[in-house]
Amino acid sequence: MSKSPTTKSTIKNDPFATVIPMPNQLDFSEPPAPKPVIKAPPNVERRPEQTVEAEKPKARTVAPVAAEKRSKQKLTVHLNPDLADRVKNAAYWNPKLTIAGIAEQGIWLAIEKHEREHGGKYPPREAELAGGRPIK
Numbered sequence: 001m002s003k004s005p006t007t008k009s010t011i012k013n014d015p016f017a018t019v020i021p022m023p024n025q026l027d028f029s030e031p032p033a034p035k036p037v038i039k040a041p042p043n044v045e046r047r048p049e050q051t052v053e054a055e056k057p058k059a060r061t062v063a064p065v066a067a068e069k070r071s072k073q074k075l076t077v078h079l080n081p082d083l084a085d086r087v088k089n090a091a092y093w094n095p096k097l098t099i100a101g102i103a104e105q106g107i108w109l110a111i112e113k114h115e116r117e118h119g120g121k122y123p124p125r126e127a128e129l130a131g132g133r134p135i136k
Contacts, residue, residue: 077103 079087091099115121 087099087102090102091097
């Protein structure tokens with residue numbers, strides 16, 4: 001004989017879904033600008049549906065976060081031990097995060113910053129990167 005469960009089962013339902021966002025639900029876009037509203041002069045009465053909103057700029061997303069299934073490339077990096085430990089702790093305590101996901105999000109943010117400072121995307125490489133120690 002089996003007991004009837006006294007609490008709801010979480011099979012198929014993630015109990016963390018309401019408190020921890022999925023990586024593909026994270027929004028790294030710039031905060032939306034306030035909507036400018038053109039108001040009528042005080043002597044003209046308008047209904048709310050007649051208020052005209054100015055065209056707002058399109059929100060720019062920083063990175064497509066694993067929504068599309070594409071092939072991935074392996075990239076090996078060396079991190080400061082304190083930073084590596086923090087990343088591992090975040091991945092351990094948040095079941096929806098992976099070390100690769102955290103690294104990918106951080107690299108997207110860093111590249112976007114460098115490209116903004118550069119004035120746009122960098123042109124494609126003319127050759128593969130040289131391996132070994134960096135040139136001093």
